[in-house]
Amino acid sequence: MNDKDYFSYLYEIASHLNKEFSLHSALRMSLEKTVEILDLETGWFWLTEPDNKSVYLAASYNLPPALSKHPERLSGWCYCIKQYLRDDIDQAMNISEITCSRLQDIITGTKGLKFHAVIPITIKGQKVGLMNLLSKETRQLNEKELAILNTISQLVGTAIQRTRLKQSYKNHGxxxxxxxxxxxxxxxxxxxxxxxxxxxxxxxxxxxxxxxxxxxxxxxxxxxxxxxxxxxxxxxxxxxxxLYPELPLTKRELEVLSLIKKGLTNNQIGNQLFIVERTVKFHVTSILSKLHANTRTEAVDIALKRGFLSI
CATH class of the missing domain: 1.20.58 (Methane Monooxygenase Hydroxylase; Chain G, domain 1)
Structure with a gap:
């Protein structure tokens, strides 16, 4: 791809980010265009929690079945997150470990994804999040491609900052x-x-x-x-x-939360929704993270106050 095409894609990303009112939509669109630019397969965004000591999954694009059907595999820590929070990643880079740790030792549903890259997102030196990209090919991005990713990171960081400023202004208003x-x-x-x-x-x-x-x-x-x-x-x-992730929970998370409100255990919730208990635990963790709640009871209380659940 020549320079003209690259700049054309960057302009398109910047234009869409400027128009998007939903941070989730903005992040997903950025992933889709970035994957297209670099001829990759899939990717996802992590955003930092307010304490800057942990992250949550904010958006994804074209996940392989091994991840889309097993969302719990995208929970918890991994090499990229640990390095990022330790200040060891400050620029877009190739990861020396060929296979993403979330796909290691998985036989089916990975679509043969191997190549792994990480792109940090910062605003005025403050950690905001990171983007992971994967492809089938065992290759590394060159300096030009990494530079493009750093530019996209700046665009996304600006969009995140703008959204948070709007949120703060609305709350004050x-x-x-x-x-x-x-x-x-x-x-x-x-x-x-x-x-x-x-x-x-x-x-x-x-x-x-x-x-x-x-x-x-x-x-x-x-x-x-x-x-x-x-x-x-x-x-x-x-x-x-x-709001994102403070915006409304996913349909499945709302289903889980409504059953938590009824007093059901993880096992009972799994039986009612026809999912394994491990997946229920993942949804519960995600709910607590998005609502900044410490307990299941607190999560229900917050959801009721925000109108996510009916009384």
């Missing part, structure tokens, strides 16, 4: 709107009602005029309150679309 609504409903309106009541018991043209003006003010404040609440609802919907 929601608090302001809630405060305004409370002030209007709890403080201003009661006082105005008292004024209207006092004026209604009096007589005279000026008093009637003041009464009309006060009633108009009350009407305007009520409209302002309604507009504030409408904006709050709209921003809540926008915020939920932006």
């Amino acid at each position: 929601l608090k302001s709107n809630s405060s305004l609504s409370n002030i209007i409903e709890r403080v201003i309106n009661p006082h105005i009602k008292d004024i209207i009541s006092n004026l209604e018991s009096s007589k005279g043209y000026k008093i009637n005029e003041a009464l009309n003006k006060t009633k108009e003010l009350q009407k305007q404040l009520s409209l302002l309150s309604e507009e504030s609440l409408e904006q709050e609802r709209a921003e809540t919907n926008t915020e939920e679309a932006l």
Whole structure:
């Protein structure tokens, strides 16, 4: 592929990242285009937890059956994650271990994937995540290809930063709107009602005029309150679309969580959903990670508060 094609793909990735409102969609699209650029097979993104001491799976593309049908194999630690969190990986690089550790000793469903590369993602020196790429061929990416991956890493890092800033801004805005609504409903309106009541018991043209003006003010404040609440609802919907991994859980994770809410054990959940207990444990770990919960009970409580589960 010549330089013109490379830059064309990079421009396309940058353009899509700038348009995407869902971080998950942005990451998946980046994976798809990166795999296409370098003629690879599959890949996935890990993003760091707030403590920067662990990571979670944020997006994947074209996983082989050995991973897509056994998601638990993408849980836990591996060579790349350990090296990244130890500050031993700061640029896109080929991994000397030919086969990804998550596919080692697996006989079927791997699609013959062997080649393994890792690309760290940072924002102003802060760890954000990493991308893994695999292909069937036993080869290493050259310097030009690694440079392209470093550029993609910067683009993705910028998209992640923008999404988090928007989320922070929305959260701040929601608090302001809630405060305004409370002030209007709890403080201003009661006082105005008292004024209207006092004026209604009096007589005279000026008093009637003041009464009309006060009633108009009350009407305007009520409209302002309604507009504030409408904006709050709209921003809540926008915020939920932006969050990842704090955005809604996967369909299977919601199924598992709803059964946890009913008090079922992992074994009982597995029997009801026709999956092995090991897979249930993986889903539970993922749920706790995404909701930043320490226990199953806490996860259910958080999900109820955020509206992921019905009471």
